[in-house]
Amino acid sequence: MEEDSSPPVSTHTMDVDALQKLIHLLQATDDPLIQEQALITLSNSAAFSVNQDVIRNLDGLSVIGGMLSNCVPKVKEKALNALNNLSMNIKNQEEIQVFITQVCRTVESAPLNSDVQLAGLRLLTNMSVTSDYHQKMINSIPCFLHLLSEGTERTQIQVLKVLVNLSANPAMTVHLLRAQVPSMVLLFDSCVNRDILVRALVFAANLKKNMNDEEGIVIEEYNEDSVFFTLCRDSAPFAQRLASLLHHPDTEVKEQVVRILTQ
Template identity: 60%
Template sequence: MRESGGSSVSVRTGLVAGLVAGLAVGAGLCYCVYRASRRRRGREGGPKRGDVRPGQEHQAAAPTLLQKVSAMPVISSPGRKGPENLRREDVDLPKSSHDLEAHHIQNLIRLLDSTKDPTIQEQALVTLSNSAAFSANQDIIRNLGGLIVVGKMLSVPDTKVKEKALNALNNLSMNIKNQEEMKIYITIVCEETDSSPLNSELQLAGLRFLTNMSVTNDYHYMMTSFIPCFLHMLLEGNERTQVQVLKVLVNLSANPAMTEHLLNAQAPFLLSLFDACINKEVLLRVLVFATNLIKLTQKDKSITVHHHNEGSIFSVLWGNTTECAQKLTSLLYHHDTEVKEQVAELIMQRC
């Protein structure tokens, strides 16, 4: 029957329409499940190691690392990828790093070695520097190859990065084993210190490193050619610079092998520092410096001194004995007991 025939076609058409609608609903549900699954995976820990493209491992690890050593979470700006593109406000490395563990230090070293962003370099160096204030971490950083990585930062053109690298090397140099590996940086740091702006933080950081490296006599020979530079900083520098450079000079003056080099160096201004108006920290170290040299001169008669070299430290200390004696006698009335005691010792050594 047509009617029957017409009724059968209508049923088939309805079945097909229902099937299509069902497929559409099913596809929609699958898509929703897929989206929900993606969101859940993101909340549970983000991409797995296998999700990282080759060559991007350090980029994916950087936010995690910085979160571990940061007091605040790291938020990457849209369109930015990798540690090189993190803004200054994106990371907040702590000033106190005593709670860093070895794997945190290792990751920081890797980050420092891989990034070219001065902001990240600077903050990683600050964290490593603070961490290196603890003796156990000094060994950890050395064993993880961190000395070389930090030393490479001395060649970075950014002044702040170099300053922070020198601060880190300074803390790391409080370790004899570290010094053995870090001696390769002495000449570089001497050159950097000499060429840095006078009284700058970069210059002071370099002098602090050289102070630590000159505590023993082992590496003094590497600083010999820079004695005129140190004396120039002593003459032209402010009190902070004078105190720091005198720490280096006092260390050098305690080494008999350096006496000849120091006595023959030009420093006609030296006697002008023997004055009660001079800052006590500067004055005291100048007196110790002179006492060391005179003591070693008296002890070792084989020291070759160019007596005709006018303006040398030798001529200042021994040439014009009347002026030097008057200066020292005046300082015997200094208000500070420590200064008076050092003056008395110097006078005794000259007799």
Template identity: 65%
Template sequence: MFLRNSRGFLMRGGLVGLVVVGAGVCYYVYRATSRKRKNEGPEEAGLKGESIRKEHEQRLGSTSWGEAQMAIPEQAPVLGQNIFSSTGQKDSSHLQQVGMNFPVSPDGLEVHHIQSLIYLLESVEDPLIQEQALITLSNSAAFSVNQDIIRNLGGLSVIGSMLSVPATNVKEKALNALNNLSMNIKNQEELKRYITKICEETSSSPLNSELQLAGLRFLTNMSLTNYYHHMMTSSIPCFLHLLLDGDERTQTQVLKVLVNLSANPAMTEHLLSAQAPFLLSLFDSCINKEVLLRVLVFATNLTQHMKKEESAIASHHSEDSIFSMLRGNSTQCAEKLASLFHHHDTEVKEQVAKLVMQW
């Protein structure tokens, strides 16, 4: 038995085994197809809506997967102490000198409190004070009203300037604050100026470090829409390097960025040309589920765009390219997918079915 795509590629060997696995495959293909028709959402894992706060169903095809749905903006964790202690006392004598009175919880900050924090951040060079101020601003930026206030007070550029501070902890806390602030369309229009710098910082940071993860969370939010994808094109090799060498946390986070990029047809050729000979090794039942699902979504997005716009896809790619993995080396890919039909998780099997249906 042979299957041909529209350009005449033959799916042999392992794909034959995939096709003849029987009624079980048909069942999963049917479920995937029926769900796609029912949802009528951004099925290819792209964020098609206008608001980045709106919860979209399909970056993974299920509304039950919680945090791992990649259409949901990334919020930085609450880390460390705020600039005030749990009793409301300032943590530094310098803060007493500037005469600031902060309430106990960050969501209780008033406009003049936020303004004072921004001024403090701008005027001091002590990294410990800078870190504490950034923690407080980051926590307050988890609330949408404060995201607008910080922007209107000119706080985005002040926080962004902290990326140039040598202290790693300060840069990490600045990235956490920018990450929360990026959950806002108007803020993103200003924060785009930091994308290139943060891509570079993410690439040069120690592997699997909190600083690197903070950078990836920011890039995840900035890639939720297609507007800034072109600014990340040159960092695709870095993302793939992190996917190869990173731990599961790093792999999961970088895949969120890659899946967002793969949802944009304009990024298809850039991604297909990238060198990633290791990618098929992630098509394995032993791989962490969150990583495996995202790899499958990533491949499904690219294959879908290849199918729709084959005439626009360049035909010359190296053997180690993602294009060759998905098309030129289809037998090996099919064998990997055939084995995943025996995966214990239903979502994995459904995502495999969606990928197979693209051929």
């Protein structure tokens, strides 16, 4: 499973009083510059596990989550970054999950390839490591596939981390196979960025495995632009590309190709 965390800027840990003052400051001010700096400091402190419980116990998660409604993109981005670091903690995830739908909407509405969009995808990556909250992301699967098709390499890598996590859950298989992504087959090429290629192959391999394990998948449900058609129904172009990738110099690429071919 994929996880994402932002590295701390310093190794400085803060005491409870300092964290509480920051959280209170965040609640009290309407100044976006102060909000941004407070969120950056909280995000850095949240990179340390000892502070993750403290911030939760100080009701910091709901305060930071409230910043997701802020109309200033920089503030929203920094709030997402802070929640991302805080989401490395399982108990924190239980509280952060109430914001998943809002984070998905933020990813969908943010400018393509923007820092806000990437920050949202990083948080969704962590929140999708286990299958506990996958159901909350179902409605955003078409958006994820759109970003895979239209985004820059950085966006593609980030959204593939989410898609790989979702594809590991058999309950998500039909939702993912039904989603439309024109020209998805183009991702399976030796010229594609290795980090994209490997994740695209893992995504395909997971879905293939789930399909073999599950019975009763109704193929009539899928149209020609669907993931299903790319991987299964109209599989000749996909099979040709897989055969070519067997000669790829990267071991992990070849391993995933073999995994798909032997499903």
